[in-house]
Amino acid sequence: MLAAFACLGVACRNGAAGQGEPAQQPGQPGASAASPDGASATHRRPPGNAPYAGVIINYPHSGCSFAYSPVDFCDADHRAQIETAIRTQAPNFNRHYLLAVLQERKAYFQQSIVLIDSRDGTVFPLPIDAFSGRLAGTGGATSEGTVETAVDSDTFCVSGALLVYRAFEQGRFCFGFDGQRFTGHPTQYMN
Template identity: 45%
Template sequence: MSNLDCVCYERSHNNFFSSFKWPGLFARMAWDFQLSRPVMKVASAVFVLLFLLPPLVFGGADERVHVDVAGGLRVVIAGETLDGCSFSYSPIDFCDERHGLLIRKMIREQKPNFFNGLFLISIPERVEYDQKSLVVVNKEAGEVYPLPIDSYSEAKGGNSPGKGLLFNDHDNKICIVGDILVYRVIKSGRFCFFFDGKGFSGYRTEYMR
């Protein structure tokens, strides 16, 4: 299977109000129709209650990109996510206690095994099917970057050269030779990803924007 060229992606951080046209339209209406001051005050109060107060109280969507897990680590999902802990429609919760404990144990007991002093950690998911998820961990920054898949299974003979999970400590390339499960679909072949320090590119899955 051929791999796509490196196409980096990242979560959009568009400001909701940058494209919101009503404030300017409302101001023009007020000028054209010369609304009275009481009406202007009421309209302004309604605008604040409906549009400005909720983001301040509940927080914007961008805050959910980084979700704290126990032990001072943050899960960073750069693709589509509903809660900041899982890819959209994925059953794997990278913020739960099991994932947090395993990740902290690995970075505490082992040396960095990926490029630039990073950790590449394989996490068992469905043991009966030999399915595992993958995360890149920046210990210094306290950030955890899940690979944009649900899980992977190594091809038979995964311990042989050229099969299984392929990576090293002097390259940002991660290749999986076997099966990947993404959005309830299993694909087989060779899938290569590149980590740029903030997100993944290369083979594009449904979880990448």
């Protein structure tokens, strides 16, 4: 059974990469200082979480954004949110992934989702711009959307409105992850 939850946001490093390549590796300019185990001196990761290792987007993209998307998963804000998730969350999806909800446009209740492999620190963004609660007519969303996940489940579901390539779609959308690409509900960025 999937349990509803909300989690802390996350973020990425600056840099551009080709399809399927990490955006930035530890030790490159912009990488954060960490102790030998990858945790900062003041914050410790839950046992077993690997340090941040970079963003992989296995769909058409430009740098750390899906093609034509305004969301840059490697900017400083996203990177800070990802680092926070690695430090504070235990795996909550498919045994070893951290499903982290990131803040995007707070005034519009918009958030994004990334999966972080707790074994190696690789970050995989869900191919959407954002999700929110259901839209209320022309006024937009009045609440955040919900995410259902479980550590022993191989699917997670998002309820509310998905924003993908300047278009909204409302409902309950379920996704899986095969280790490289998302499965389940197709989005425009998956083409």
